Amino acid sequence: MSDAGPLLQVRDLTAAFGRAGAAAPVVKGISFDVAPGEAVGFVGESGCGKSVTARAILRLAPEGASVTLGGRVAYRGRDLLQLPAREMEQVRGRRIAMVFQDPMASLNPVMTVGQQIDDMLRHHQNLSRRAARRRTVDLLGLVGIRDPASRADDYPHQFSGGMRQRVMIAMAVSCEPDLLIADEPTTALDVTVQAQILRLLLRLRHELGMALMLITHDFGVIAGMVEQVFVMHRGEIVERGAVDAIFRDPQHPYTRALLAAIPRIETARRSS
Amino acid sequence: MIEEPLLSVRDLRVTFPPRRGRPAVRAVEGVSFDLRRGETLGLVGESGSGKTTTGRAVLQLQRPSAGSVRLLGRELTDMASGDLRAMRRHMQFVLQNPYTSLHPRMTVGQILSEPLAVHRAVPPNRRAERVAELLSLVHLDPKVVDRYPHEFSGGQRQRIVIARALAVNPDLVVCDEPVSALDVRTQAQIVQLLSELQDKLGLSYLFIAHDLAIVRSLAHRLAVMFGGRIVELGDADRIYETPVHPYTQSLLDAVPIPDPALQRARLARVAPEPHIPRHEADLSPCCFGEDHRATGRPRWHEVGPGHHVSCHFWPTAQAGADGANAGQG
C-alpha cells in the first residue's frame, strides 16, 4: 500500500467567514482521506458545513464572501492550501472538478450553455473550436439533454432546473478529473434521469479510476454510490465508516436521528 | 352538489418562440386539472417536462400561449394587469432555493412587511403585529425580525420564505421543489408545517417535486408529467399503488432505495430503458383500442374512479427496438 497513498488527505481543516477569520469557524478541524478511485459520501443537516468543506478543498469561498482556511489539504502529497495561485488554477477543473450546489449561480447568464462548455474544454484541453463543439454536444447527450446540438445554443435561463444541473455535471466530467466533488448533484432531477446520471458517474469511476466526493441529503443516492460515509454535524465529522455499517448499525445519536427521518415511499399522507 | 374548484386549468399551452435556428420549444402542450380548496395536487415527472413552466403559467408569471386558468371563478389569462395584480394576493409561489430567494440585505422584518405593503393587506400601523404573527405561524421566534437571512440555517430560511408567501393570506400556493435543498430531518419539519398550515388555513397546494416519498406524504391527488403533458392523474395513493402509464411505472421503479446492497445491485443492473416514444404518429386505434380521429374525443382514458391516463407516449410492440439505439436521444 506504500505507493498507493491517499489521493486527497485532509487534516484539521478549519474554515471561518471573514478576512481574518473573525467569525467563529463553521468547519472545526475535520480530517479525512480519499484514496485514488474511491467514493466517499458526506451527509448532515443543512448548514453543518458540507459545502464550505468542499469549496475549501479548491480554496473557493461562497459568492461574495471571504473565508479563512486552516489545516492541510494534501492532493497527491502537495498541500493545496499553500500552492501558488497559478498552480492552483491547474488543479481546479482539471485534476479536481466540482459540481456546485447552485447551478444557476455557477453558470454565466449571458453566455450560451454550449459556449461555456466549449470554453472550458478549450482552456483545459487545447481543442479547436469545432472539436470542442463536437465534444460539447457529445457531453450534453451523455447527460441526457435531448437535441443537444440545438440546445447547446440556449442560454442557462432557457433550461429547466434539472437541465442546468446536468450541464454542471457535463462540465465537471469533461476533463476527466482524478477527483470529482459533487455537491448535491441530482436534487433537481427526476429519479429516472437521476439513475442515468448515477450510472454515468459509476462508469467514469470504473473507466477512468475517478474518485468521488459526494455530498447529498438523499440517503437512497448515497447508499448505492459510495464506500465510505462521513456524517457531519455543526462543522465536525461525528461519525465515519463503511456505508453498509453506517446504514446497518449507526453509532452516533445524530446519525440515528437522520436515518430515522428518511422519507419512505410507502407512507401515505396522514388523513385528516 | 359539486363545489366549484379553487383552480381550474384547461388545455394550458406554453410555447417558447424559435430563435437563431433553434426550433420553438413546446414546453407545455395541453395541460388540464382542477384543484379544490384545502387540497394538494402533487406534480411530478421528467426533468424538463414542463412542471415549473406549468406552475409559472398558472400564476401568470409566464403568459400561456393558449388555454384557460380560472382562479376563484375568474379567468386569469386575459385579465388586465391591474386586476391581475390584485389577484396576486390569492396566489403565491414558494421556490426551491432558500439561499437565493431571500434578499441578503433585507432583515426578516423587511422581507415580511414588503408583501403587506405592496398588497395593502394590513394598515401600516398593524404591520409589525402581522409580521410577528407570521413568524409564529411558521414556528420562528418573533424576536428574529431584525436579523438577516445569512444568519439562518437552510430550514429556517425556508420557513421565512413560506411566511412571506402566507403574508397576504393566499388561497393557492405553488411550491416548486420547496424541500429538496434540505436535510431529511428539516424536510420532515417543513412537510409537517405545510400540512399543518393547510389544515389551519384551508390552503391549496400545487406541489412540484422530484422526491416521490415527500410528494406521497402531502398529496391528495397526483399528476405525472412527461413531454409537456400530464400522462396520469388521479388519487395519489391509487397511482402509487397501481400506476398505469408506462412512464409512471418507470418513475416509481427508479426511486432509489436507502439500502446499500439493494441500491448497488439496482444501479449495476442494465438501465431499465422505458422505451417511451416521444414523437408518435396518431395511433388508431390507440393502446386502449379507441380511434380518436373517429371518435373526436381527447386521448385520455378513465382507468378507475377519478383515475385518468393518457394514451400519448405509450410504447408500441416495436418501440423497444428503435428506442434502444436512439443513442444520445
Ligand SMILES: Nc1ncnc2c1ncn2[C@@H]1O[C@H](COP(=O)(O)OP(=O)(O)OP(=O)(O)O)[C@@H](O)[C@H]1O
Ligand atoms: N456567505 C456566507 N456568509 C456567512 N456565513 C455563511 C455563508 N455561507 C455559509 N455560511 C454559514 O456556514 C455554515 C456552513 O454552510 P454550508 O453551506 O457549508 O452548509 P451545508 O452543510 O452545505 O448545508 P446545506 O445542506 O444546506 O447545503 C452555515 O452555518 C452557514 O450559515
Ligand SMILES: Nc1ncnc2c1ncn2[C@@H]1O[C@H](COP(=O)(O)OP(=O)(O)OP(=O)(O)O)[C@@H](O)[C@H]1O
Ligand atoms: N425561458 C425559456 N425559454 C426557452 N425555453 C424554456 C424557457 N423556460 C423553460 N424552457 C424549456 O421548457 C421546457 C420545460 O422546462 P421546465 O423548467 O418547465 O421543466 P421542469 O419540468 O420544471 O424540469 P425540472 O424538473 O428539470 O425543473 C424545457 O425544455 C426548458 O428548456
Ligand SMILES: [Mg+2]
Ligand atoms: Mg451545501
Ligand SMILES: [Mg+2]
Ligand atoms: Mg423545474
